Amino acid sequence: MSDASIQPQAQIGEAGFGDYFALLKPRVMSLVVFTAFVGLMAAPVPVHPMIGFCAILFIAVGGGASGALNMWWDSDIDRIMRRTRNRPIPSGRVERGEALGLGIALSGFSVVMLALAANILAGALLAFTIFFYVVVYSMWLKRSTPQNIVIGGLAGAFPPLIGWVAATGEMAIEPWLMVALTFMWTPPHFWALALFMRSDYDDAGVPMLTVTHGRRATRIHILVYTVLLAALAVGMGFTSIGGPVYLAVAVVLNLLFLLGALRIARRDEADSEADNFAVERRFFKLSLLYLFLHFGAILAEAMLKPWGLGGWA
C-alpha cells in the first residue's frame, strides 16, 4: 500500500482512540458514575468492593453506549449547533456507522456484564435506561415536543436507582427519591442553557421550550420547576437517606437556586442582552454544583452511618 492510498483515508475513518472515547460523552458519564456510586453506597446492604466497582463500571459503559447511539442519531443536528459541531461525527473524525456499531456493542456488553456482576434486575434497569434515552428521548421526543428534556431527563435520572438495585437486588422508595431529584433538576438546568445558547436550538429545529413557547414562558417554567425541585430536595432531608448534613446543604443550595430562578423570571431579554446572560450562565453553573453537592451530601450521610453519625437515628 503506497502512501498515496493512505492519504485520503486520513480525512475520515482513521479516528484515534480518544475520538471513540469522546463518543461515550465522558462528561455525562462522570455524572452517571457519581450518582450511581451514591445510589450504591446509600443502599443499606454491604457490597463487595470488587462487585461494587464492576457494577459502577458497567453502568458507566451503558451510559457511554447510549451517548454513542445518541450521537449516531443526532449527527445531522449536531453539525448545525455550535455546542456540538466539534463532536467526533460532525467533525468527520468518526463515521456514523462506527458510532452505531460501538453503541450497540457496548449496550449489549454492559447490560449482560451488569446482570452477571450484580443481578438481573440491575441489568434490566440499565437496558431500559439505554432504551429510554436512545429511543424515547433521542428518536422520539427530542424533535417532536417541547417537553423533550422533561420526560427524557428520566433516563439521566436512573443511575442511582441502578446503583441501589445492584447492591440490594430489589426496589425501594429511597432510590426513587434520588431519581426524582435528578428528574426535577434536569428541566431548569437545560432551559437555562437554552436561554443563553440562543440560536443553537432554533437553527437545528429542535423544539425547545424557548423556540415553541418563547423565552418569557421558559423563564416562568424554570421558576415553577425550581420551586417544585426545592420542595422535593428539602423534603428528602427527612427521609432515611437524609440527615442533618444533607438538610443543611439542601436548605442553603435551594435558597440560592430559588433566588437564581427568581432573578431569571424577573428579567427580560433586554436585561439579559445587556450583561450577556450573566444571570442565566451563573444559574447554569450553580445547577451543576447543586446536583453534585446534593448527591455528595447523601453520600456523606451514608458514609457517616457506620459511626452512628449519619441520618436521624
Added chain:
Amino acid sequence: MSLKPLHEIHHRRFGRNLGLGLVLAAFVAIVFGLTIAKVTSGDFQASMSQMEQK
C-alpha cells in the same frame, strides 16, 4: 529503523490499537477479579450445596 518515515496516520492507528489492547487487558483482569470476588463471597455456596444433596 523504519525504511519510510512514519505518517501521522500510523501514530494514530498505533494509539488506537494500543488503547484497544489495554481495554481488553483490563477486561480480562476485571473478569478474573470478579470471579475471585464471587467465589470468595459465597455466591456459589448455595448451588454447591444443592449439588452435594444430589
